[in-house]
Amino acid sequence: MDRPHDMTQPAPTSPKRDTPGIDAESHAEGFQKTRNARRTELCEDYVELIAELIGREGEARQVEIARRLGVAQPTVARMLKRLAEDGYIQQRPYRGVFLTPIGEALAAACHRRHEIVEGFLRALGVSDEVARHDAEGMEHHVSEETLQAFARFLDGQQDTGTR
Amino acid sequence: MDRPHDMTQPAPTSPKRDTPGIDAESHAEGFQKTRNARRTELCEDYVELIAELIGREGEARQVEIARRLGVAQPTVARMLKRLAEDGYIQQRPYRGVFLTPIGEALAAACHRRHEIVEGFLRALGVSDEVARHDAEGMEHHVSEETLQAFARFLDGQQDTGTR
């Protein structure tokens, strides 16, 4: 079992049921998910960046990844090892790092999400620079449902916005 | 100096200037900010939750905070110590934790932001549950400018939406 979760209390919700609709447990669940998502976010940032580098520079080297992410090279090295173990990338020493099909798929999904979020913010009137920055932070927390809503809004804009 | 930033490279942008508009450095800056923001996010989550608990239950105890956040009580104890050192809260052992004026202000700001983000998502047609979850994740990454855009949209909705 991953987390025991301590079920020893005998229904602690009953003594104080003045909460509107959200009980403590589901609240906690959300926070836990958010915490655990941090690992995934890093993976996504790496894979997305690697895809971008390959597309733009023809290759993705550790030093360049490090420079883009603003971290030291050994930090990248360790993370790449993990990404390789997880099957997202393939490392060819002194030739750069490449995406596996799985990695490509993840990168594409992230890129699509990023584009939608950033485009959405801009459509709302947010400045380019801020849209880019906020999109970078938000993208990992946008569920598919919300993404659909963003996309819907963008479509609507396209119809009415070009008059 | 906080981060040396390694200025030893002689203008590394010049050899490959095929990037559209974003150089590696500003890219890196964004990631670094996002990383450093994590500490702040936790503070905000705590302060916001404490305010909510005080408002709803009349008091905020460690055990309850722990239950809401889905973490163990010692984790909360350590974080509360930090929040107290940082001047956000005041701990009165066995009587609960209270917000300082600074803490109150932070909590209010976070609450406002949270409300706007969640309301905005709902206005976009996102289901209540998902809106709540996504807002929790997104709120820390929404800049004031984007928040204003969200608020503007909500105002617009109010006018045309009630027809």
Added chain:
DNA sequence: GATGATATATAGCCAGTGCTATGAAATCGC
């Protein structure tokens, strides 16, 4: 006021993600 329950504090562990320093391997230039 003793005692059991509850609340808090503390110690010590682990994993993750930063870092620097440094070693080893490959590539490049000549």
Added chain:
DNA sequence: GCGATTTCATAGCACTGGCTATATATCATC
């Protein structure tokens, strides 16, 4: 092909934020 440069790997450290186990302090009840 040899030395310099570049690229990558590794070791070892710090900090944060999880955890469990356990001690201590307060509260409530009798």
